[in-house]
Amino acid sequence: MDKKKNTESLNTGYKKPGDSRIAYQNKDIVSKLFGQMMKGKPLSLFGLKTDLKVVDARPTDIPIVQARELRLDNLFELEDDSVAIIDYESVWKETNFIKYGRYILEVIDRYLQEGKRPDIHMMVLYTADIEKAANLMKRTACTIETETAYLIGVPSEEWLDYVRAGIADSQVSDEMLIRLILLPLTYKGEERKQAAIKTCVELARQIPDQGQEAFALAGILSFTDKVINDETKQYIKEVLGLTQVGKMLMDEGRQEGLQEGLQKGDIERARKTAINMLEKGNTAEYIADILELPAEMIRAWKREG
Numbered sequence: 321m322d323k324k325k326n327t328e329s330l331n332t333g334y335k336k337p338g339d340s341r342i343a344y345q346n347k348d349i350v351s352k353l354f355g356q357m358m359k360g361k362p363l364s365l366f367g368l369k370t371d372l373k374v375v376d377a378r379p380t381d382i383p384i385v386q387a388r389e390l391r392l393d394n395l396f397e398l399e400d401d402s403v404a405i406i407d408y409e410s411v412w413k414e415t416n417f418i419k420y421g422r423y424i425l426e427v428i429d430r431y432l433q434e435g436k437r438p439d440i441h442m443m444v445l446y447t448a449d450i451e452k453a454a455n456l457m458k459r460t461a462c463t464i465e466t467e468t469a470y471l472i473g474v475p476s477e478e479w480l481d482y483v484r485a486g487i488a489d490s491q492v493s494d495e496m497l498i499r500l501i502l503l504p505l506t507y508k509g510e511e512r513k514q515a516a517i518k519t520c521v522e523l524a525r526q527i528p529d530q531g532q533e534a535f536a537l538a539g540i541l542s543f544t545d546k547v548i549n550d551e552t553k554q555y556i557k558e559v560l561g562l563t564q565v566g567k568m569l570m571d572e573g574r575q576e577g578l579q580e581g582l583q584k585g586d587i588e589r590a591r592k593t594a595i596n597m598l599e600k601g602n603t604a605e606y607i608a609d610i611l612e613l614p615a616e617m618i619r620a621w622k623r624e625g
Contacts, residue, residue: 351380354542355394357535363396363404365498367469368443372398392423393542402439403427408505410447410547417457417464420444424464441467447505447547448472474506476516483523490528497532500524501539504547514552517544521559591621598622 355377362373376397394406405423409416420442431438444466446453455466479499486496500523504516517540524536537560548556590611597607604622608615 350538350542351394354538357538358396361494365494366445368467372400375399402441404441404443406443408445408543410449412450412453420466421464443467446470448508471502471506476503476506479503487523487526492527492529492532497536500536501543504544513547514549517548517552518555521556594618594621
């Protein structure tokens with residue numbers, strides 16, 4: 321499969337016409353892959369003041385009866401049977417506590433429905449843009465307290481040299497992987513963050529171990545989701561077409577997109593995706609394989625225009 325086709329396949333999954341999002345940028349998919357790879361690793365790697373290790377990752381979407389849906393950055397089950405909600409922020413607002421409160425209550429509700437009552441940690445990782453933030457909102461009716469870590473003051477270039485050396489020696493530790501994932505967030509300002517994202521993605525591609533490469537790429541995508549711009553997204557889209565994690569994300573996105581589309585009976589969106597791919601030179605057989613639909617259906621759509 322050539323690069324053009326492999327890259328193009330990442331743009332399927334029954335997205336709306338004109339929607340620039342692609343499978344690897346879907347927060348649910350990336351968080352799921354990253355969460356699975358976090359099992360067995362301690363949260364102290366993120367600078368959080370705990371040695372507890374992740375034993376499982378849970379879905380990050382929380383449907384609520386409102387005009388919006390809550391989406392956590394990460395939701396981990398820990399070895400002491402507690403649960404960690406992890407969010408990262410590049411802007412501090414007091415209203416963030418409202419969001420955290422909703423996270424906490426909805427996660428508690430989810431576990432109560434399962435007959436469980438775990439303790440809940442609300443952990444927040446702040447990018448280098450934030451020097452200090454309040455970690456407590458207290459009212460008579462409730463108290464919301466966060467456990468925080470800051471990336472300001474991190475010696476970014478030292479981290480970068482440390483990771484480069486480990487990759488060059490084929491001795492990549494968990495600490496190196498997390499530093500590579502967090503590096504873009506240790507820089508202040510838009511331009512430096514975008515450049516760092518590209519640098520970290522290129523370094524991740526040089527990791528000899530495919531499992532570690534996949535973990536690093538999924539982590540970079542997950543933790544830069546709120547700060548990445550369209551130009552850098554396009555760059556990563558092209559890069560991921562050449563990697564194993566790109567295939568993993570493509571397959572995951574294809575399956576979830578297919579299931580969602582068919583559940584909604586929205587085959588028209590699949591038809592439009594197929595037509596777009598046909599216009600770009602992909603064969604009916606290739607499109608049928610990507611969308612998991614009969615090739616004859618694709619040919620029929622082609623005849624209909």
